[in-house]
Amino acid sequence: MKQPAIFPKVAKEMFSVQMSWTVWFLGIVFAVNIIKIISAINQNTEVDNLYNAVFVAGTIYMLIIGIISISFLRHYVENGVTRKDYFKGTLLAALGLSIIIPLIAYMVSQLQLLLLKNIETVSVKTAEFNSVVLDVDDHIIGEIVTSIVFAPYIDPQNHAWLALAVFSINLFTYYVLGWFISVGFYRFHAGAGLAFIFIALIIVSLEDVFLRVSLDLPVLSRYEMLESLPAGILLLFALLLIVLALSIIRLLTKRVAIKI
Amino acid sequence: MNVKLENVSLHYGRRAALKDVTFELKRNKIYGLLGRNGAGKTSLLSIIASLREPTSGTITINGKQPFENAKLMQQIAFLYNKDYKDESDNVKRILHYTAQYRPNFDMDYANYLIEQFKLVQNQPVKKFSKGMQSALNATLGLAARAPITIFDEVYLGMDAPSREIFYKELLEDQEKHPRIIILSTHLVSEMDYLFDEVLLLKNGKLLLHEETDALLSKGVTITGNAKNVDNFVQARKPIINEQRLGDTKSVSLYGELLEHERKAAFEKGLEISSIPLQDLFVHLTKEENENETTRHFS
Numbered sequence: 001m002k003q004p005a006i007f008p009k010v011a012k013e014m015f016s017v018q019m020s021w022t023v024w025f026l027g028i029v030f031a032v033n034i035i036k037i038i039s040a041i042n043q044n045t046e047v048d049n050l051y052n053a054v055f056v057a058g059t060i061y062m063l064i065i066g067i068i069s070i071s072f073l074r075h076y077v078e079n080g081v082t083r084k085d086y087f088k089g090t091l092l093a094a095l096g097l098s099i100i101i102p103l104i105a106y107m108v109s110q111l112q113l114l115l116l117k118n119i120e121t122v123s124v125k126t127a128e129f130n131s132v133v134l135d136v137d138d139h140i141i142g143e144i145v146t147s148i149v150f151a152p153y154i155d156p157q158n159h160a161w162l163a164l165a166v167f168s169i170n171l172f173t174y175y176v177l178g179w180f181i182s183v184g185f186y187r188f189h190a191g192a193g194l195a196f197i198f199i200a201l202i203i204v205s206l207e208d209v210f211l212r213v214s215l216d217l218p219v220l221s222r223y224e225m226l227e228s229l230p231a232g233i234l235l236l237f238a239l240l241l242i243v244l245a246l247s248i249i250r251l252l253t254k255r256v257a258i259k260i
Numbered sequence: 261m262n263v264k265l266e267n268v269s270l271h272y273g274r275r276a277a278l279k280d281v282t283f284e285l286k287r288n289k290i291y292g293l294l295g296r297n298g299a300g301k302t303s304l305l306s307i308i309a310s311l312r313e314p315t316s317g318t319i320t321i322n323g324k325q326p327f328e329n330a331k332l333m334q335q336i337a338f339l340y341n342k343d344y345k346d347e348s349d350n351v352k353r354i355l356h357y358t359a360q361y362r363p364n365f366d367m368d369y370a371n372y373l374i375e376q377f378k379l380v381q382n383q384p385v386k387k388f389s390k391g392m393q394s395a396l397n398a399t400l401g402l403a404a405r406a407p408i409t410i411f412d413e414v415y416l417g418m419d420a421p422s423r424e425i426f427y428k429e430l431l432e433d434q435e436k437h438p439r440i441i442i443l444s445t446h447l448v449s450e451m452d453y454l455f456d457e458v459l460l461l462k463n464g465k466l467l468l469h470e471e472t473d474a475l476l477s478k479g480v481t482i483t484g485n486a487k488n489v490d491n492f493v494q495a496r497k498p499i500i501n502e503q504r505l506g507d508t509k510s511v512s513l514y515g516e517l518l519e520h521e522r523k524a525a526f527e528k529g530l531e532i533s534s535i536p537l538q539d540l541f542v543h544l545t546k547e548e549n550e551n552e553t554t555r556h557f558s
Contacts, residue, residue, distance in 0.1 A: 003330070003331055003334075006330055006334075006361070009360055009361070013357065013360070075357075076361075077310070077311060077333075078309075078311070078338060079357070079358060079361040079362070080333040080334040080335070080336060080337070080361055080362070080406070081330075081333070081334075081361055082328045082329070082330045082333055083328060084328060084330075085330060254328075255313060255327075255328070257306075257311065257312035257313070258306070258311040258312065260302070260306065260311065260340055260342070
């Protein structure tokens with residue numbers, strides 16, 4: 001008798017647990033935003049678009065929950081779930097989160113814009129995340145930090161679907177990198193874990209460049225030569241980077257010992 | 261279910277935790293895995309539960325390797341002294357999550373056990389005392405009704421009444437739903453009646469695997485007049501334990517007595533009785549430089 005697959009159960013459970021954290025995360029971002037709006041109304045200043053607020057905080061949030069996701073491995077193996085089902089389930093849950101967070105942020109921000117339209121004293125800031133990269137000195141550390149804080153951004157008012165897709169890719173990338181780093185620490189000693197952080201930084205920087213060039217966003221002059229490549233190839237490179245990180249995660253957890 | 265280990269060794273770096281362990285568990289019985297602290301009990305059980313792979317040797321369950329085998333891993337429940345200090349879920353949620361992955365999980369039985377152990381249903385488990393956390397592990401293991409259920413010292417934190425409940429439920433539920441149950445412990449004295457078979461680990465090696473009755477028949481205590489006892493045990497089998505009270509002496513030996521030896525003892529007015537598993541355990545697992553206990557009462 002063929003037994004039903006277990007990974008959908010893992011995916012569902014991982015998604016619902018992480019979604020409950022996400023509700024808190026979004027709730028806090030929204031609450032902060034509401035406080036800012038109230039103070040902006042009184043002081044006649046600009047407020048952040050809610051979508052952009054989630055855009056900035058979301059990547060770091062996903063990095064953190066990606067790091068935590070390794071702690072579920074022990075829970076699952078102890079409950080008789082294979083490492084493979086854990087991997088598949090976690091991956092699907094991360095994809096689900098990466099899709100749903102931008103959608104929620106977009107819908108709530110549309111509501112925000114609608115409400116603020118009627119309040120004349122407040123105007124909504126336009127995001128200038130993409131041009132920030134050009135302000136960075138020609139220094140690799142500054143460049144890496146900028147690529148972590150400011151992921152490639154498309155304005156949802158102009159191209160809603162493309163904007164949401166890019167947002168999802170950003171979130172998914174950060175989750176995978178958090179997971180990647182935690183696997184390094186789990187499988188090896190702390191020194192190797194630090195090496196995994198370093199590799200993750202390289203991956204996030206390259207991913208950032210590939211996406212920016214393919215989306216025609218501003219990049220530092222040293223990457224301008226990539227602009228001659230077709231967008232499809234660059235997107236493929238970006239995808240391959242994520243696949244590479246996921247392959248390493250799977251390889252290192254495939255037969256990993258669960259320490260008790 | 262059939263659990264078979266062949267020449268299983270496990271190394272942590274240079275340290276060998278298990279050395280060439282071979283045995284087979286063929287029937288639905290309760291197996292006692294005994295060994296002192298650091299003997300390799302948890303390492304061995306981790307391999308059976310697919311938490312880790314052996315460095316060398318093979319393990320098969322029903323002829324197949326269990327590691328990463330979804331069908332087999334579901335059939336093995338491994339409960340140990342888990343630290344729940346970060347667990348913010350309550351009992352209800354933990355039961356719910358466990359039930360999802362255990363095809364035979366009996367929620368009614370789990371709730372019954374929760375009542376028996378008087379566990380608070382809606383309090384985060386991290387706020388539980390050590391004993392309550394142990395009772396939760398016992399509940400999860402029993403209610404999962406996995407064909408291979410392993411309890412690795414889960415009863416350590418429980419108070420005496422809770423341990424009694426656990427032992428009683430274990431025997432009753434095993435009878436109703438026969439399965440392979442492995443209990444690892446170094447607290448032999450109060451659990452010996454539970455074991456159908458005993459496996460003894462010493463320094464990572466399997467010292468013996470026998471039916472409990474057969475093992476118990478290997479230890480005898482001879483009691484009677486001190487002089488007669490001394491004459492009888494002279495140059496015979498290893499002495500496990502000696503006690504003396506006035507003229508009466510009692511000596512425990514390791515090794516079966518032959519029929520004519522029993523007869524000779526009887527003729528000298530000596531009394532022969534079996535010795536507790538605990539004493540056998542202490543004797544068999546003692547290190548070379550440790551002395552047997554000799555107690556004098558006067």
